[in-house]
Amino acid sequence: MIQDIFPHVFHNEFQIKTPGMDSYFLYFQDGRLLLDHRTSKRIPQFEDIKSQGKEAMSCSDYLFSIDQMDFFLIDETAVTLTETDSLTFYETGIIRDLKPMWVSFAAISAGQLHRFYSSNRFCGCCGSPMMKSKKERSMVCSSCGNTVYPKIAPAVIVAVTYNGKLLLTKYAGREYTRYALVAGYTEFGETLEETVNREVMEEVGLRVKNIRYYKNQPWGFSDSILVGYWAELNGSPQVRLDETELSTAVWMAPEDIPDDFTNLSLTHEMILLFKNGKVS
């Protein structure tokens, strides 16, 4: 999965650090990310923007490290970078395809923090400017002290099985057309298992039993932590589709499940486990 970057090690402890010319930087602008395209697409270093490097370094914040590599976010409201011979803007949808996988994980994690900082410039309580905390990863109101932390929304993924088949779904109205599993965000006042029951009922009109936790996965694309569960059908297998959420939901035998899954997501790992007969 995307966070499994061994033998590389991800360090997300909060620190105040100053970038060096060999530090890596993320620069987002209007839903696009600046990448070095000279060989394979890679996250650039400050030394790649020599003429603007010093100014950009003074307007950047330390995000995290992978091994000894430090990653910084340049504040795009404070400095404007433009494309060069080696640097090009790409739509952020490309992040999913960056290779090797730890580069993709770095970019997705930086994107999550960029959304956090850029969407909390002003206080939701009093409207005053928010400042980055120097003690922890948070934004603090300069007037009333309101403190906001990065958004991490819990959500469940549910693999429902029945009679040797797995319930596969497709989202309605999205470009993403591969099969997925029933999924949804946890609502206030409910446990994760209650989310499983509610989402399965809402999306496909089915009841489940024997809910078992599998694994979880940080999923920065949607600012969430995904929690995977296996569950067995309890009652009728007749699907009643929520057509605002899904375009299809089908019971599928392992041999009929297509083979076009990636190793990035928990959803795909669970579908492949079932396809390969490793789940009863």
Ligand SMILES: [Zn+2]
């Ligand atoms: Zn405030």
